[in-house]
Amino acid sequence: MGMDSGNHGSAMADINVTPLVDVMLVLLIIFMITAPMMNQGVEIDLPKEDAQPLTADTEEQLILSIDNELRYYINESVFTAKEMPKKLAALAEANPNKPVFIRADGNVPYREVARLLAAAKRAGMPRVGMVFDPGELDANSEQEK
Secondary structure, X not given: OOHHHHHOOOOOOOOOOHHHHHHHHHHHHHHHHHHHXXXXXXXXXXXXXXXXXXXXXXXXXXXXXXXXXXXXXXXXXXEOOOOHHHHHHHHXXXXXXXXXXXXXXXXXXXXXXXXXXXXXXXXXXXXXXXXXXXXXXXXXXXXXO
């Protein structure tokens, strides 16, 4: 027999944490991989609100527009797509905090609207908003139901 003969039948007092840590790390990795995928491809029904339109002096507003023939406008003046970045940069430098609104015809491809929005942001216009007709949205949502 020896000195350690009393220890053979006793339980180990320490908890082995290594398997628990391994399982938790695997779960963490799984959640890190799946979490960004949760929002993609999910159809979301955004809340509809009867908010009053902002009433501001049109003299202070800068309105960028794209019509059905892809003509670009700054307020009432017509410009080409190549001229827009230079004009927007000059306007942003002259009026740094002026609100900018983008109006686009409903048939204009989203790519063109995104290009105009990106050009306004690159020019240094921090406050850019979109203009739409709330009545048109209500009519379309009624037809879908």
